[in-house]
Amino acid sequence: MHAVDEHSIHSPFFFDFYEKVIRPKSFTGLPEVETVRTNLLASTQQIDMVDLGAASPHFQSQQRSLSKIAATSASPKALCELFMRLASHIQAKAIVELGTSVGLTTLYLANQPNSHVTTFEGNKALIQVALTHLEYFNKKNVKILAGNIDQTLPDFIQNPAKIDFALMDANHRYTPTLRYFELLAKRIHTKGVIVMDDIYYSPEMEKAWTEIKRHPLVYGSVDLFRCGLLFFDPALNRQHYVWSI
Ligand SMILES: C[S@@+](CC[C@H](N)C(=O)[O-])C[C@H]1O[C@@H](n2cnc3c(N)ncnc32)[C@H](O)[C@@H]1O
Known part of the structure; x- marks a missing residue:
């Protein structure tokens, strides 16, 4: 493991990545999308839940409010912005x-020019x-690819x-996380990035993160605590960083 801040990042690739993706903060997000978020946060609409992955500790009943x-x-918002900067970078x-x-x-990901977003949801x-x-x-x-990711991916x-x-x-359990990663790793571009969210959500997610970081196709990683970033370019020489955001 290397580095806690930009001063100790010796790799030009990761230094540039830190400067362009991690360090900038805009705070505004995409204002029109944030208006939607504000409206959702006030919504009393009830949604039927389906148990497709690790049950959230926030939810005990079958219906949740939007x-x-x-x-x-x-x-x-801050994480959405980070993903948007990453996609742009x-x-x-x-x-x-x-x-x-x-x-x-x-919506943040789809803001990337000339991109195509395929998003998977079972509910x-x-x-x-x-x-x-x-x-x-x-x-x-x-x-949107509808259905259980176990089948759709x-x-x-x-x-x-x-x-x-x-x-x-999506599914925050150990076995599906590893399975989904293996599938995505088959198609990820050498210069591509896979982000694993909630890497410290549970002991099984932490175990999955620890193992995935050591996967033979992973040549670099950044642990941001909230999420982990995985890199696939052999030129990166298996560098693993822990940064705070
Ligand atoms: C944490 S939320 C996704 C949040 C979203 N990426 C965002 O940042 O706004 C996880 C979603 O994954 C869906 N999900 C979980 N397991 C799934 C599965 N096996 N198949 C399809 N969808 C699944 C849940 O229904 C839930 O809506």
Whole structure:
């Protein structure tokens, strides 16, 4: 493990990555998308939940309000901005998101010019909410793949096209996390990045992160505590950083 701040980053690639992706903070986000978030946070609409992954500690019942989902499942604005800067830095064209939820992060990812976002979600009620947002913003570069990722991801990976950026933010259990990573790793571009969200959410997620970092195809990683970034370029020489955001 190396480094806590930019002064001890010796790799030019990671120094540049830190300066362009991690260090900048805009604080405004995408204001029009943040207006949607604000509205969701006030919404009393109830959503039927389906148990597709690790149950969230925030939810005990079968129905949740949209406000609670927006507050606890959707990535916060600062993280959405970081993902958007990352997609821009690597000029991602083919973007994958596992776990759409209400589609807020999807909108940030879809902001990347000339990109195509494929986002996976198993909860039909949430898909309807996300679709409403995509229609409202007239986002034609997003496709929602409905269904359990256990089935939809292996089908999707049959397509040999490369993936530039993937965000793993769906099933937070050890075995599915490793399985989804193996599938995505088959198609990730050498210069691509896979982001694993919630790496310290539970002991099993921490175990999955520790093992994935050591995967033979992973040539670099950054532990941001909230999420982990994985790099696949052999030129990076297996460098592993821990940075705070
Ligand atoms: C943490 S939320 C995603 C948040 C979203 N990426 C964001 O940043 O706003 C996880 C989502 O993954 C979905 N999910 C979990 N396991 C799944 C599975 N096996 N198949 C399909 N969807 C799944 C859940 O329904 C939930 O909406």
